[in-house]
Amino acid sequence: MWKEQRSAFLALLNNVRFTLPFMFLLALALAGGVLVSLIAWHAYAPLPYKDANRIVWLQGSMADxxxxxxxxxxxxxxxxxxxxxxxxxxxxxxxxxxxxxxxxxxxxxxxxxxxxxxxxxxxxxxxxxxxxxxxxxxxxxxxxxxxxxxxxxxxxxxxxxxxxxxxxxxxxxxxxxxxxxxxxxxxxxxxxxxxxxxxxxxxxxxxxxxxxxxxxxxxxxxxxxxxxxxxxxxxxxxxxxxxxxxxxxxxxxxxxxxxxxxxxxxxxxxxMQLSFEYQPLKRLIKGEIQSIGNWLLLGGLALLFITLVNLFVYYLLDFKKQQTELALKVTLGAKEGTLRKAHYIQLGAVFLVSSMGAILLSEFGIAMIRVFSADTYAHMNWLHLYWWHHLIMIAMALAVSIGFAHCGFSQLSFYHLHSQLQGSGKGQAKQLPAWLSSSVLVTQLSVGLVVLCLSFWLFVYFANRLFVPTGLDSSGVMFIERQQYSWGQSSTEVSARKQVFLANQRALMAHPKVEAVALSAIAPFNTSYVARVGTTTKSAEHIAMHSQLVGAGYFDLLSIRFLAGRDFNQQDIDARNGAIINRVAAHLLALGEMDIGKWIYQGNQAPVRLLGIVDNIFTHETGAPATVYFPHNYYETNLLIKLKAGHVMRKEEVVHVLKRQEITQNISRFDALASQVAELNKSAKLSLFGGVGLCFLIIVQVVVGLYGLLGNLAHSERPVLRIKQQLGAKGKHLMREQVLLRLRHFLLATLMATSVILMVAHVISNTVPTLLICYLLALLIIFSLLFFIDIHHIYRQLKKD
Structure with a gap:
């Protein structure tokens, strides 16, 4: 008994070509299953408050x-x-x-x-x-x-x-x-x-x-x-x-x-009018994670299932290679029950070690999720793995190992031992029917094509989102939010704020580190200001969009490109009788280059003339919102400054410069615009890295699944190949025959996958060319893997004695 177990463990250590890939993929699958299950539970778990199901929040909205x-x-x-x-x-x-x-x-x-x-x-x-x-x-x-x-x-x-x-x-x-x-x-x-x-x-x-x-x-x-x-x-x-x-x-x-x-x-x-509605607090706090929780759980469990199926066929291929050895041990007097128990323990050890690796991976995954998603999803700090989570995973892994071992032994027969020792599998081992084997292969290929295509498409989609130009040059640009106390709109108060700004501007422009200064009520990517504008006096036809209050030199400082018209000058700022819109706003208002100088209406206020159209500014989180830029009204005298190349300016330096102009001045916020852009693009980077990891994992899954499945099919076809060789068939002829058979399987799988991809293309019609290119790439990869792996297995079978 102990000798058989020792022999089984030594075989496990020696067979690293099977053990290491198997344990690596299994650990990834188990850790992924734990993570998606935990996130799905977190999305719907009750809030940690007394009578949490009765706590509500008030949603207010404004509509036209x-x-x-x-x-x-x-x-x-x-x-x-x-x-x-x-x-x-x-x-x-x-x-x-x-x-x-x-x-x-x-x-x-x-x-x-x-x-x-x-x-x-x-x-x-x-x-x-x-x-x-x-x-x-x-x-x-x-x-x-x-x-x-x-x-x-x-x-x-x-x-x-x-x-x-x-x-x-x-x-x-x-x-x-x-x-x-x-x-x-x-x-x-x-x-x-x-x-x-x-x-x-x-x-x-x-x-x-x-x-x-x-x-x-x-x-x-x-x-x-x-x-x-x-x-x-x-x-x-x-x-x-x-x-x-x-x-x-x-x-x-x-x-x-x-x-x-x-x-x-x-x-x-x-x-415009207001409306109010009470809603459960859980919907506010966990609404976003709930919207993806079900899909995440479904996708994670599907990936876990596919991984286990691929690992099973991979395991079955390796296990069948031990058929002769097991038959010899039975012939020499070993009990079948002892061999079976030793194999159960051997496979259980593989799953147990994989579970230990999955525990480390899942803990690492939780730590990464809490760090990288903390700014996106509320209360990810509530996400914890406890010891009983790990015990459940280990128990489920050991149960799957028992199922694997049972199914593996069910594929072997310990009768007709003499024939097994002579032929090592001339039809005596139990095999799946030919039609079922072909169906499994075609299904595997079609699923691999669809999943790999969609993985490539997601990768390209998020890569495109990440590398879309921001539309401005954020290098060396700092946003200064002044600590302001005067909000009055009388001419005296406005004039006082204007004089303070002009003094600040002169002082900053005289600083050796500063290249340019411009007024900006809010940061460039802040979307808190809203305006309703139109090209007619009818307010019902006006369109709501984001607005910015900017000073002269704002667009030049940020290197925002003008598509038509011109920038504000100081006369425009003083008169406040002009407006500039971005490309998205121009599209919504049906305005173009020929419409420069046309009147723009905003409610009951005096109309302003369209002075220019500028390019969009974009981040992954904000997108490219329609924006109208109005001349600054000196209400919030915040600043943008652009530093000279190679220079860095600390908050204390800026405060010192401002206090020399007006002793009560202070700075509430001093942020680098490049840091704000990076923060707004963080989710795109996470999605891109996730897409790269998913593509890699899918390719590994396809390789392992095809290697195991084609290996099993080649093993089952070996008796037929040997008979054909004995009847005079040459290896090249047998190889060509096998290639044609796999080509028919591939064409059938392509037909099935194409129908699915066409349905997907109908849903996401705006990115059909990219989807088709990704599908062609998936076809090329699956085609290459299929024939390379199949030829490899058939060649090995033909070379055996």
């Missing part, structure tokens, strides 16, 4: 007269507070506005994440108070005395002095912090938790919590109603036993009335 959406998933702060204060179907509700502020009186002056909310936020999401109290729980009016609650991590990093030992959270209470020139008293410290919901964006962690009342400007209510933001939410918990109901009609009517009054006060039409 035709019902076409202008902004989705957006709310104004004043509307969020009004709805939260006037709801009857929620027993625990809070408005939330996410913002960023400079932490002043700190040496680094870092930007910290701030959430304006109610104290019910902490109870809703189960955040434990470490020390102090929540704001608004004492008689003191928080609108007079500014109070904040901070996270324990924030307290350790910024409230505790570097030489001060950490004792308890209570020791840090009553300290003050300064956010954007405003001083706040720390009244509470809450736990650091990964359970804080990532409502604004994936991987968004909140440091500071402030009473929501402090973010609503009651002195300018109409302007507050127009300030619709993607960073504002209303979240609450339904009362027990109730279902989601529409927001009360009187609440919606009141908010729409105020919104229309605000539009009229700003010179816009009254054609």
């Amino acid at each position: 007269q035709q019902g076409q959406p202008v902004m989705n998933e957006a709310l104004s702060n004043i509307a969020a507070q009004y709805i939260a204060d006037n709801t009857s179907q929620l027993d625990l509700v809070t408005p939330i506005f996410f913002a960023e502020s400079l932490l002043e009186r700190h040496r680094a002056q870092p930007r910290v994440n701030v959430a304006y909310t109610y104290s019910s936020y902490f109870k809703l999401f189960g955040l434990t108070l470490r020390a102090g109290r929540y704001f608004g729980q004492q008689p003191n009016d928080t609108r007079v005395k500014k109070e904040v609650v901070v996270s324990e991590c924030f307290a350790q990093r910024f409230l505790k002095k570097s030489d001060e030992p950490w004792r308890t959270a209570s020791d840090l209470l009553s300290r003050t912090i300064q956010l954007d020139k405003q001083t706040y008293h720390v009244v509470g410290i809450v736990e650091c938790s990964e359970r804080i919901p990532q409502l604004k964006s994936a991987n968004h962690q909140t440091d500071v919590f402030i009473n929501f009342t402090g973010v609503v400007d009651r002195e300018k209510p109409l302007y507050e109603h127009l300030s619709v933001r993607h960073e504002t939410f209303v979240v609450g918990r339904l009362k027990a036993g109730t279902l989601i109901k529409p927001v009360a009609k009187d609440v919606v009517a009141h908010l729409n009335k105020k919104f229309r009054e605000g539009l009229v006060s700003m010179g816009h039409g009254k054609g």
